[in-house]
Amino acid sequence: MAASELPLRFHQRHLLGIEGLAPYEIRDLLDRADGYVDLNRRGDKKVALLRGRTLINLFFESSTRTRTSFELAGKRLGADVVNMSVSTSSIKKGETLIDTAVTLNAMHPDVLVVRHPDSGAVALLARHVNCAVINGGDGSHEHPTQALLDALTIRRRKGRIEGLTVAICGDILHSRVARSNLFLLTALGARVRLVAPRTLMPAGIGRFGAEVHHDMREGLRDADIVMMLRLQTERMRGSFVPSLREYFHLFGLTYDKLAVARPDALIMHPGPMNRGVEIDGAVADDITRSAIRDQVEMGVAVRMACLEVLTRGLRAAA
């Protein structure tokens, strides 16, 4: 059944985060995304769902990967897509963000996709526009479409999410991907382990249903999924972690450490990767274990699904 024929279960006005979504809403998005995966593999990838509609990618933080993914998603649905990159140096916090929102709003976009370096900034902006807003990543808070595409990847490869053990490893402290994944995977019944040095583990994270580990071998034991997060090398000035080589020694994914996970454990990474820092190059390229390329493919489909449900009101009114 084509994605747009599925009964609508998602009723939120925006997609600002995973926290607060009901499991059936998450499944609705994943089921729709499944349909778009098939569409994207066809020769003619276009449907006219958003023809005549305007999607603006408003990125206050640079990103080629996510922005391109949203751009493709919009265009394949027939929308007009505009990319706005606002450099952080030309934007003061607070007031100017709202000014930007109000200005854009006057141009009547149908969907805004927003990425901002400050947690909560996208929600703030959403209060000042009439259209639907998708959070493309706000600070260290949430990146809901990433968690959705990760979940879709897992579901398609493993057949389910419930009951799986997922180990998320890396700089959890600063990671919105970790948080969104934590919320989504626990909502759908997976067992989530977080693995990081203590200096990169946020306080109180255990309260959200995750098992906290500082020993990677303990964290990976019998895991079904190993999700590696990029370590931002600018943090390697010795304040959070002493050095790259010590980090790789203790927390880098190698075959040796991977051996304690299940033999069919899947390796994931939101990208881009630092080879030799959080993941050994050979492990990352191992096509029998790595789902990293699948994740990118799922990304466009998931974003098409999100655009579809968030613009339902426009089609109902028409």
Next chain:
Amino acid sequence: MTVGRRTAFLHARLLDPAGGLDAPGGLLVEDGRIADFGPGLREAPEGAEVVDCDGACLAPGLVDIRVQFGEPGAEHRETFASGGRAAAAGGVTSLACLPGTEPPIDDPAMVEFVARRARQARLVKVYPYGAVTKGLAGVALAELGLLAEAGAVGFTDGARAVADTLVMRRAMSYASMFGGLIVQHPEDPALAQDGVANEGAVATRLGLAGIPAQAEVIMVERDLRLVELTGCRYHVAHLSTAAAVEAVRGAKARGLPVTCEAAPHHLALNELEVEGYRTYAKVSPPLRAEDDRRAVVEGLLDGTIDVIASDHCPQDQDSKRLPFAQAAFGAAGLETMLPVCLELVHTGRLGLLQLLDRLTRAPADLLGLEDAGRLRRGAPADLVLFDPEAPWKVREADLHSLSKNTPFEGRLMQGRVLRTVVDGRTVFERATAAAGA
């Protein structure tokens, strides 16, 4: 020096704090290990070398957890060889050395260097601390994980405090992942800035810039809050003030994983020692007011202070023969540690077994040195034979350290090491007045 396969120490006063033993008896060493010991051991087996202790005390070799060597970078002050001889002459068989060398011990390769050079000296057992921060600069964490794997027994920036609160927090958080021990020189550098002596009437009269007692307790209390936050094991080095002792007492009562040590010079001496601008009495932290000294002794007696460590800090003549403010901090202490501490026994403040506990079992346990600090069948034979009553005078010429900067110079001591044994081998013997080779 005789190397016997079997050596019997007879007619000794056996002392083992870990086992609560204080009784006349003997001890048999076989192949470098303690084969047997106890009150019943009165005869040597056939073919064994016999050492007649003639009533002298035979105890586990002392474990000194705060020693600075000059190798690498300042070999003229102390090498592993000269330091080893000084340790042996002081009855110390195991020691932990600070990372304040040049280059500092902030890299796993340096840990291995220290271990190798100490092995080459073939005297006493040396365990290196690793640095908390790279270059001891207090900014970036050193590779604590790799240092621990290379053999570092704990982490410290030596004579420097880790001053930045966030850096200390992260160091504790990180080290706590593998049960690491952080040792702090407790001194707020801003308050201590140009100070060279204890802030008070004596320094004022002499015109010397003072370091207030608060510089110590402020750092200790700050760190104790971080221990609450992180659960990291924490050890306070060379406590010198009543306030800091009290702070540690309270923290222990609250169940925090805190331990602390005192140096012999803070137990025995006060700020009056700097009279005459005696630079051999210039130490960090400084010799304090008499009230503080007494509080440190009380802390040792009531168990608040877990360990006595020499804080051996060798300085050459050029660094000390200067106006007081310019002279280097530090006192050599390996060879005077035991006799200075025995003073507490002689004055009836502390029992001999209790004192030895602070010098053997307690420091060994703190650093997890399972074979050290106790008499145990099968353990390596690391022993000290000493006469607790023998009088002697501290003379520069008699010291084995390359550096002679002891504040006890010229003093009469009571108590002297007669022989020191490591792995069954005599590394120091008083009778020949020379260290073993």
